[in-house]
Structures are given as C-alpha cells and as structure tokens.
Amino acid sequence: MATFDSTEHAHRRFNALTGEWVLVSPHRSKRPWQGQQETPEPEVRPAYDPTCYLCPGNTRAGGILNPEYTSTFVFENDFGALQPEVPTGGIDEGGLLRAEAESGVCRVICFSPRHDLTLPEMDTAAIREVVDLWVAQYQELGARPDINYVQIFENKGQVMGCSNPHPHGQIWAQRTVPTEPAKETVQQLAYFEKHGRTLLSDYLEIELREKQRVVLENEHFVVLVPFWAVWPFETLVVARRPVQDTAQLTEEERTALADMLRRLTIRYDNLFQISFPYSAGLHQRPTDGKEHPEWHLHMHFYPPLLRSATVRKFMVGYEMLGNPQRDITPEFSAERLRTLPEVHYKNAAE
Amino acid sequence: MATFDSTEHAHRRFNALTGEWVLVSPHRSKRPWQGQQETPEPEVRPAYDPTCYLCPGNTRAGGILNPEYTSTFVFENDFGALQPEVPTGGIDEGGLLRAEAESGVCRVICFSPRHDLTLPEMDTAAIREVVDLWVAQYQELGARPDINYVQIFENKGQVMGCSNPHPHGQIWAQRTVPTEPAKETVQQLAYFEKHGRTLLSDYLEIELREKQRVVLENEHFVVLVPFWAVWPFETLVVARRPVQDTAQLTEEERTALADMLRRLTIRYDNLFQISFPYSAGLHQRPTDGKEHPEWHLHMHFYPPLLRSATVRKFMVGYEMLGNPQRDITPEFSAERLRTLPEVHYKNAAE
Ligand SMILES: O=P(O)(O)O[C@H]1O[C@H](CO)[C@@H](O)[C@H](O)[C@H]1O
Ligand SMILES: O=P(O)(O)O[C@H]1O[C@H](CO)[C@@H](O)[C@H](O)[C@H]1O
Numbered sequence: 001m002a003t004f005d006s007t008e009h010a011h012r013r014f015n016a017l018t019g020e021w022v023l024v025s026p027h028r029s030k031r032p033w034q035g036q037q038e039t040p041e042p043e044v045r046p047a048y049d050p051t052c053y054l055c056p057g058n059t060r061a062g063g064i065l066n067p068e069y070t071s072t073f074v075f076e077n078d079f080g081a082l083q084p085e086v087p088t089g090g091i092d093e094g095g096l097l098r099a100e101a102e103s104g105v106c107r108v109i110c111f112s113p114r115h116d117l118t119l120p121e122m123d124t125a126a127i128r129e130v131v132d133l134w135v136a137q138y139q140e141l142g143a144r145p146d147i148n149y150v151q152i153f154e155n156k157g158q159v160m161g162c163s164n165p166h167p168h169g170q171i172w173a174q175r176t177v178p179t180e181p182a183k184e185t186v187q188q189l190a191y192f193e194k195h196g197r198t199l200l201s202d203y204l205e206i207e208l209r210e211k212q213r214v215v216l217e218n219e220h221f222v223v224l225v226p227f228w229a230v231w232p233f234e235t236l237v238v239a240r241r242p243v244q245d246t247a248q249l250t251e252e253e254r255t256a257l258a259d260m261l262r263r264l265t266i267r268y269d270n271l272f273q274i275s276f277p278y279s280a281g282l283h284q285r286p287t288d289g290k291e292h293p294e295w296h297l298h299m300h301f302y303p304p305l306l307r308s309a310t311v312r313k314f315m316v317g318y319e320m321l322g323n324p325q326r327d328i329t330p331e332f333s334a335e336r337l338r339t340l341p342e343v344h345y346k347n348a349a350e
Numbered sequence: 351m352a353t354f355d356s357t358e359h360a361h362r363r364f365n366a367l368t369g370e371w372v373l374v375s376p377h378r379s380k381r382p383w384q385g386q387q388e389t390p391e392p393e394v395r396p397a398y399d400p401t402c403y404l405c406p407g408n409t410r411a412g413g414i415l416n417p418e419y420t421s422t423f424v425f426e427n428d429f430g431a432l433q434p435e436v437p438t439g440g441i442d443e444g445g446l447l448r449a450e451a452e453s454g455v456c457r458v459i460c461f462s463p464r465h466d467l468t469l470p471e472m473d474t475a476a477i478r479e480v481v482d483l484w485v486a487q488y489q490e491l492g493a494r495p496d497i498n499y500v501q502i503f504e505n506k507g508q509v510m511g512c513s514n515p516h517p518h519g520q521i522w523a524q525r526t527v528p529t530e531p532a533k534e535t536v537q538q539l540a541y542f543e544k545h546g547r548t549l550l551s552d553y554l555e556i557e558l559r560e561k562q563r564v565v566l567e568n569e570h571f572v573v574l575v576p577f578w579a580v581w582p583f584e585t586l587v588v589a590r591r592p593v594q595d596t597a598q599l600t601e602e603e604r605t606a607l608a609d610m611l612r613r614l615t616i617r618y619d620n621l622f623q624i625s626f627p628y629s630a631g632l633h634q635r636p637t638d639g640k641e642h643p644e645w646h647l648h649m650h651f652y653p654p655l656l657r658s659a660t661v662r663k664f665m666v667g668y669e670m671l672g673n674p675q676r677d678i679t680p681e682f683s684a685e686r687l688r689t690l691p692e693v694h695y696k697n698a699a700e
Contacts, residue, residue: 002437003437005437006441009436009437009451010431010436010451010454011436011450011451011452012450012452012526013448013449016446020529021526021529023528024449025431027433028429028430028431035511035512035513035514036509036511036513082360082375083360086359086360087352087354087359089353090354091356093556094552094556095366096366096549096552096553096556097366097577098363098364098366099361099362099577101354101359101360101361102360102361104360151671151672154667155664155666155667158385160666161385161664161666161667162385162666163386164385170668178371178668178671178672179371179672180670180671181672203447206443206447227447279670279671281671300670302670314505314511316510316511316629317503317505317510317511317629317631318501318520318522320652321530321531321629321631322501322530323528325431327431
C-alpha cells in the first residue's frame with residue numbers, strides 16, 4: 001500500500017488550541033455542487049444611507065440619535081443579549097438541570113462614518129483607529145469587577161447573520177468565560193506549564209520554518225491558515241511577541257495589526273472578487289484579575305465561502321453530530337491566499 | 351432587586367451531555383430582524399424526477415444505475431468524505447501539528463422511491479422501514495473491525511446544505527469516535543460511574559415530572575426540548591429503556607421510534623407551514639467492542655429556523671468565538687411545539 005499523504009488521503013487533525021479534531025477529506029474537493037447558491041450582496045452602496053441606524057446623525061431604535069461621528073463610534077447595543085443588572089441566582093437539579101444568571105454588556109462599534117466602506121477599503125490609519133477603540137474597550141470593560149471576559153468580534157455579510165452592511169463590529173463582555181476561550185485556556189495552560197513558553201510561540205516557530213501555511217507577515221504579526229483550520233479559508237492572526245492581550249501592544253504593534261487586517265481582508269475580497277463574508281474576533285486573556293502568562297493574543301477569521309462567491313461550506317449533519325469536516329487542505333488554502341494581489345480588485349487598473 | 355427568573359433574565363445553561371454551556375437571552379426575543387431572508391423551497395415536486403440521481407432507475411455519478419427500488423435503498427456515497435482503504439500514518443510535530451490517517455465508509459440512504467415525499471408525509475410503516483435499515487446498517491458496519499463509530503444522520507432542506515430534495519439520509523462510519531459522541535461518552539460515563547444509572551434515565555425522569563419541556567410521548571420514546579437546547583426548536587428523542595444502541599430495540603420499540611419521528615416531523619412542518627429544514631441524527635454507543643453501559647440511545651434534531659419560514663438563527667460571531675446563544679427559551683419552544691396539531695398542514699381540511 002502507498003504511504004500516507006496528507007494532500008491525498010482522508011485524515012484527522014488535532015486543534016492544539018481547543019483540543020478537538022477536524023476531519024480532512026482532500027480527495028473529495030472535486031465533487032459536484034447542486035445545492036443552495038448564495039446571493040452576493042450589491043456592490044454599490046451610498047456613502048450615507050438615511051435609513052441606516054448606524055450612519056452619523058441618524059436615529060436608532062428607541063429614538064436615540066447617533067452623533068455626527070467622524071471616525072469610530074461605540075454605543076450600548078439597543079437589543080443586547082447581555083444586560084449589566086441581572087438578579088443573581090440559578091437552578092441545579094441533580095447536576096442535570098443547571099443554570100446560572102449571567103450579566104454583561106453588549107456594545108456596537110462603527111468602524112467608519114462611511115456607509116459604503118468595509119475594512120479592506122479603509123486605509124491603515126483608519127483601521128488603526130478601530131484597533132485603538134478595541135484596546136480602549138478591552139481596558140475599560142476588563143477593569144470592571146463584574147466583567148471577566150471581553151469578546152470583540154465582527155460579523156460581515158448577510159450569510160454571517162449581519163443585518164446591516166454599515167461597517168461595524170460588536171463587543172459582548174460578561175461575568176463568565178465562554179466555552180471557546182475556556183477550552184483555549186486549558187490547552188494553553190497545559191502547554192505553558194510543561195514547556196515554559198506559550199503554545200502559540202512554539203507553534204508560530206514551526207509555521208515560520210515550514211512556510212507552507214503562512215499567508216502574510218509583517219514585523220509584529222503573522223497571518224496563517226492554521227494546521228487545524230475548520231473553515232475553507234480560515235486564518236489565524238498571531239502576535240509575534242507573546243503578549244496576553246491588546247492592551248500590552250506598543251504603538252508600533254497596533255499599527256502593525258491594522259496593516260495585517262487591511263492586507264488580509266484585501267486578499268479575502270480578491271479571492272472571489274466580492275466583499276468577502278466572515279466572522280472574526282480577538283481572543284485574549286480573561287479579565288478575571290489573574291495573570292494568565294499562558295495566554296497568547298490572536299485573532300480568528302472564520303469565512304464560510306468554499307469555491308466561489310456563491311458556494312459555501314455547510315457545517316451541518318455530520319459536523320453537528322460528529323465533528324467539523326473540510327475538503328480542501330489548509331495548505332492549499334494558504335497557497336491560494338498567498339498568491340493573491342494586495343491591491344483591492346475595485347482599485348485594480350483595468 | 352428582583353429574584354432570578356429564567357423566563358426573563360439572561361443566564362447560562364449547562365449541557366449535561368457535552369459539558370458545555372449555552373447563553374440564553376429571553377429578554378431579547380423581541381428585537382427586529384432586518385437581515386438575510388431564507389427562500390422557502392418549492393412545495394410541489396413530481397413523484398419521479400428524471401434528473402434526480404436518487405430516483406429509482408436513474409443514473410448516478412460515474413454511470414452507476416439505481417435499481418427500481420420500492421421502499422428504502424442504500425448505496426456507497428460516490429463522493430464519500432471517508433474511504434475504507436487509506437494508508438495508515440500521521441504527523442506529530444511537538445504535539446502542535448498532529449494528524450492521523452482516517453478510514454471509513456460513507457453511504458446514502460434513500461427513505462422512499464417517491465421524489466416528492468419527506469418523513470412527515472410518509473406513514474409509520476414506511477418510516478419503520480427506514481428505522482429497520484438504520485438498525486441493519488449500524489449492525490453491519492459496527493461489526494467491522496475497522497469501524498468504531500457509526501454516525502447516521504439526515505440533512506433536510508437547502509438551508510442545511512442538502513443538495514437534493516429526494517428524501518434521504520447519510521451514514522458516515524469510521525475508525526475513530528468523533529468529537530461530539532466522544533464528549534457525550536465522557537459525560538455519560540462520569541454520571542454512570544457515580545450513580546449506577548444512565549444520565550439520560552435520570553434526566554428523563556425529571557423532565558417527565560416537570561412536563562414543561564416535553565413535546566410528545568409514546569410507550570417507548572419521549573420527545574423533549576432539552577433544558578440546554580441551542581437551536582430555537584431543537585429536540586431530543588430519548589428511549590425510555592436505557593438501551594445503548596438501536597440494535598437492542600424490540601420490534602415494538604422500532605415501531606414506536608417510527609411513530610415518534612412521524613409525529614415530531616409533522617409538528618415541525620406545521621410550525622411555519624413549510625417543509626421544515628433540520629439536521630438530525632442518532633447518537634448511540636461506539637462500536638469499539640466495549641460494552642458502554644453508560645450510553646443511552648437518543649436522537650438529536652437541530653433545526654435552524656427561528657421566527658418564521660424565512661428567518662433563521664445564525665450561529666456566528668459570538669457563537670463561534672464564545673459559545674452558542676439563544677433568544678427564546680426552551681420552555682417557550684416546547685410549548686409552541688406541544689400545541690401544534692398532528693395532522694400535516696397539507697392534509698388538513700380547508
Ligand atoms: O454530502 P452532502 O449532502 O452533499 O453534503 C452536506 O452534508 C455533509 C455532511 O453533513 C457536509 O459535510 C456538507 O458540507 C453538506 O453540504
Ligand atoms: O446582533 P446581530 O448582529 O443582529 O446578530 C448576529 O450576531 C449575533 C452575535 O454573533 C448572533 O447571536 C445573531 O444570531 C446574529 O444574527
């Protein structure tokens with residue numbers, strides 16, 4: 001029999017950050033697709049939309065007026081999933097029915113006053129202002145005794161449940177640490193205790209040596225398709241310096257993060273020549289007052305598209321009941337992303 | 351301050367089967383929706399479609415001819431994510447890059463020769479034949495030394511990535527136990543070792559006493575919205591007798607399972623008066639030769655729709671980076687499902 005070849009044979013890969021597995025089926029990438037087609041979103045939007053509840057000067061739910069903001073703008077989510085004032089309490093029946101009250105804060109962050117922009121269409125200086133707001137919010141919310149975890153994220157595109165194309169992200173900050181960062185804490189802590197270095201430092205070292213999953217780099221950050229990527233074009237943005245959170249970033253590092261975000265999202269848009277949908281978010285240390293030297297700042301990008309602007313990957317059936325599955329290999333995806341130009345297709349010369 | 355009320359205040363619930371949490375935000379169910387709308391599928395299909403690769407007598411990929419089958423029909427998936435013959439081997443770089451070859455079998459099960467039917471439109475006798483095929487497949491595949499887990503499931507509807515409306519499900523059977531059943535093994539085993547009874551026996555006892563999450567019952571099975579449900583109208587079908595797998599079901603129990611599936615899926619279709627999309631699948635003991643007295647046979651239904659035929663729940667951003675979140679409570683969903691008629695809306699008198 002032939003020897004095992006990860007570009008040809010089905011295999012499982014271990015996610016070192018969560019401790020879970022993904023099934024990879026490289027031989028399957030050629031199957032025909034007859035299912036649902038996504039509808040790409042209209043490309044042309046006005047710079048200002050009088051019906052948009054995020055545009056400067058417009059009215060939000062409940063009659064609140066947005067200021068005439070000129071760069072970023074943050075406000076409390078009018079329909080937040082978490083609220084700061086919740087009576088404490090819970091349920092416990094034999095360990096089988098267990099619930100506990102949860103409190104927190106949900107905020108919305110507008111990235112720009114311009115209704116027609118997205119991150120890849122903004123310049124580095126403007127993205128840097130978004131990064132600065134993320135840092136300030138992480139610091140402000142994280143300092144509160146009732147907030148032990150701050151999740152900053154962006155849902156982009158209708159296919160990712162985003163109900164308004166105005167460039168914006170969200171923050172959900174809460175009393176407890178949610179499941180995903182809790183898993184990452186367990187894995188990172190076990191590694192740190194054994195090796196005295198962060199898991200992502202050592203992982204990054206391997207990736208920079210092997211090069212095949214690296215998409216782009218600058219002096220302070222590296223973007224790669226993780227070895228254990230679940231989504232077809234999933235990427236991980238990793239800080240070269242093992243910092244625990246964004247508040248520790250130097251001025252230069254903040255600008256470097258903005259530069260990475262710009263260049264990565266331009267490549268994403270260029271992949272299928274559309275405004276590329278994704279969910280993305282920062283993972284950083286819990287704000288529970290502990291030091292967490294095991295934590296290593298990173299950002300996940302989870303984009304759903306698979307083969308074109310209209311064919312996505314579905315995480316259904318087997319994925320929900322078993323574990324995630326992918327067809328194209330992470331190495332193939334990294335190669336695709338790496339070879340794309342860094343000039344946005346809308347600005348490319350005809 | 352008021353006392354904690356799970357119908358009003360945000361809280362986390364613990365999933366006793368997986369050990370993970372879900373965030374519940376009951377106060378949020380009234381927020382407006384301006385995002386993506388799903389397109390319900392055409393209701394009228396022909397009993398036979400000459401272009402369908404699952405209809406009797408038609409040609410599949412690779413020129414293979416389907417037999418003129420008259421009840422159920424199973425065949426090897428022409429584009430399976432798993433293949434039986436894979437060279438063994440793997441990768442391990444410092445525990446950070448870990449992969450191992452995976453082998454298995456992927457099959458497709460047609461539920462009926464009729465292109466225009468779905469489970470809720472079939473009678474109990476016809477669904478019983480589907481159940482019988484599931485059992486036979488579990489037994490046949492599970493007996494193979496190279497198969498340690500058999501996942502039987504159905505993706506229904508385009509929104510669940512199903513590319514052909516002909517009523518069918520799938521089987522992915524493999525060498526290793528996937529992540530979700532592995533988590534359920536850990537939780538069930540810990541409970542069984544402590545209490546000497548299966549986790550789901552004791553859980554079922556509580557639910558039958560409290561009644562508020564029970565949707566329907568017959569002599570051998572109970573359908574309920576689990577206390578920790580993630581999807582808006584998620585349900586769990588639980589065997590009353592603590593059997594480990596479908597092969598242990600008596601004749602009567604098999605018919606009772608068919609009866610439950612028929613009545614549950616009719617209620618689902620009646621909820622928004624459309625063919626209701628979902629992913630569903632059986633969870634039963636691994637076929638690794640061990641006894642697994644901790645395992646308790648059950649079936650999960652994960653339907654994505656939230657408020658209507660066109661508005662779904664998105665598991666994105668916070669859900670991918672933090673943990674699942676829901677707005678309406680499981681108790682509210684159970685109440686909705688419980689009060690629906692058991693005559694399919696297509697057959698209801700005008
Ligand atoms: O095999 P199908 O039905 O074409 O594919 C569907 O179900 C599979 C198993 O849940 C998923 O991996 C695919 O993403 C989905 O599109
Ligand atoms: O708050 P939004 O953008 O309306 O809602 C979107 O993001 C949330 C956080 O990821 C999800 O819970 C919702 O399902 C999704 O539609």
